[in-house]
Amino acid sequence: MDQSRIRNFCIIAHIDHGKSTLADRLIQETGAVSTRDMTAQHLDTMPLERERGITIKAQAIRLTYKYDDDKSYQLNLIDTPGHVDFAYEVSRSLAACEGALLLVDATQGIQAQTMANIYLALEHDLEIIPVINKIDMPAAEPERVAAELKQAFGFKDAEILFASGKTGAGVHELLETIVHLIPPPKGDPGAPLQAMIFDSKYDQFKGVVAYIRVMNGSLRTDDRVRLMQTKVEPDVLEAGYFSPVMVKSDSLGVGEVGYVATGLKNVRDCRVGDTLTMASNPATKALPGYASQMPMVFTGIYPSEGDEYPALREALSKLQLNDASLVFEPESSAALGFGFRCGFLGLLHMDVIQERLEREYDLELIATAPSVSFDVELTDGTRIHVDNPSKLPEPQRIKTIFEPWVNITILTPSRYIGGIMEMVTLRRGEYVKMEYLQPAQSDNAANASQDARVMLEYNIPLSEILVDFHDTLKSVTSGYASLDYRLIDARASDMVKLDVLVNHEAVDALSLIIHRSYAESQGRQLAAKLKELIPRQMFQVPIQAAIGGKIVARENISAMRKNVLAKCYGGDVSRKRKLLEKQAEGKKRRAKMIGAIEVPQEAFMAVLTLERQQVSRH
Secondary structure, eight states: OOGGGEEEEEEEOOTTSSHHHHHHHHHHHHTSSOTTTOOTTTTOOSHHHHHHTOOOSOEEEEEEEEEETTEEEEEEEEEOOOSGGGHHHHHHHHHTOSEEEEEEETTTOSOHHHHHHHHHHHHTTOEEEEEEEOTTSTTOOHHHHHHHHHHHHOOOGGGOEEOOTTTOTTHHHHHHHHHHHSOOOOOOTTSOOEEEEEEEEEETTTEEEEEEEEEESOEETTOBEEETTTOOOOBOOEEEEESSSEEEOSEEOTTOEEEEEOOOSOGGGSOTTOEEEESSSOOSSOOTTOOOOOOOEEEEEEESSGGGHHHHHHHHHHHHHHOTTOEEEEEEETTTEEEEEEEESSHHHHHHHHHHHHHHSOOOEEEOOOBOOEEEEETTSOEEEEOSGGGOOOGGGEEEEEEEEEEEEEEEEGGGHHHHHHHHHHTTOEEEEEEEEEOOSOSOTTSGGGSOEEEEEEEEEGGGSSSSHHHHHHHHTTTOOEEEEEEEEEEEEOEEEEEEEETTEEOGGGOEEEEGGGHHHHHHHHHHHHHHHSOOOSSOEEEEEEETTEEEEEEEEOOOOOOTTTTOOSSOHHHHHHHHHHHHHHHHHHHTOGGGOOOOHHHHTGGGGOOOOOOOOO
């Protein structure tokens, strides 16, 4: 198609602001999918995406829009994930477009990930079309949300569109605006091929399928191409576009969005952000913005039954074929047996992978509490990477521990500022700034949505927001606040390893790397929690929390008492003493059998329920 009639755009929004539903109406309006084949959230292909109402994997579709009788336009829509865990995929999808629809819920207004995504779009110099969605809802306040958009981003009244992804209202006007405002793609058809890979997946028949946007040049089936970062040179087995199913095409030209089947067997050879070029006539430089995705959150995943270890290894390998950001390596634990140390982009990524393992591969899993990776500088000057508490060297060998910090953005009604500040300060947060997005709408404080909307920005250690930060934030703000975060740097911190000993034996799966200021209080809480969860034995079981060689907390699980004298209703006292001595000898023998103590799964997740307590920082 003529380059001037191509429009490439994506939809950016906070989670649950109606991105996929609006995409459905755009598909219906242009007739890309027949009414019979149309389903709700049509571009969300995974059952987990439909159930949770979130987009996990980026999807693309080519729409043909007839503007009038003699002109039709090719609209390439890329539906991106909204969650912060997938921010890199979102940035690559934005780089493949010239425009973006900024979608804001008329009932909720601007949220934290709305802010994060619009800044990403501005960095890529995209034409942004603000759209207020869900105007059909009874609780909708489109005028208030429009005022927020004008206050926060400087939009004008005439630029803001109103639509409903549910009823289809305003969709026709939206399509016209896309054609008018979003510029056609630039690029030289005669230049060497440069195509950006914005996503990839594994197909058992076609190998790795790369989702691409052609920036310069063109490609055809049977061309030999080169991936500029990995240096791999596959043949193009098949090329085409999404409608939304894959449709074969002879070639892909400048500005077009489509797919290339490479026949590669490993997704790691075809990474998101890489540049595709011709092997015979390569481009002189790669497209900017490529970065290798690094896991931020680590957890141990073990099968509940030891003989399921091979099945878990195979399941992880299959998931990794479609998700190059998932990393795992074998590890063993004295308490849990053989399993894998897995690295994830964030908590949602971890949750999705764990649920897919259990549902799609019928596995019963035990997962340890999530942790982050630390850089440790040793006394001899070397620096090592530690993603598992059991790998932390002895205290006398450690010079400095560096932990990752993140910048968090919280959007909240102003009435909750005090509670949020207290919560973040307890978790070692450092205040950066506070901005009012919009003044209060009325003096009536009966409705939180009438309060002034405030944006709070803090720097905080990543480990402090891993476990229950989001849940606590929702509790403090009655569900009105939203959160976004981005990694900034690693800082030196006074971290220590908290070990847990059950019957004088260290349980490696319960170890934590924690800040010294509240290590003791967390140790006491953890010991008390484990006392409730670990079943009683025929002998007393001590539970201890230790920092280095110092025991900071102890709880005892009392022995189950069997009354061996019950049958002695009388008679000589020597007979009673004989029975008691025999029982005491049995207890001594049993106490040496550490393997007899069974630690339940709930005990390994007890760390998730520990509460922060105000402690001195001196």
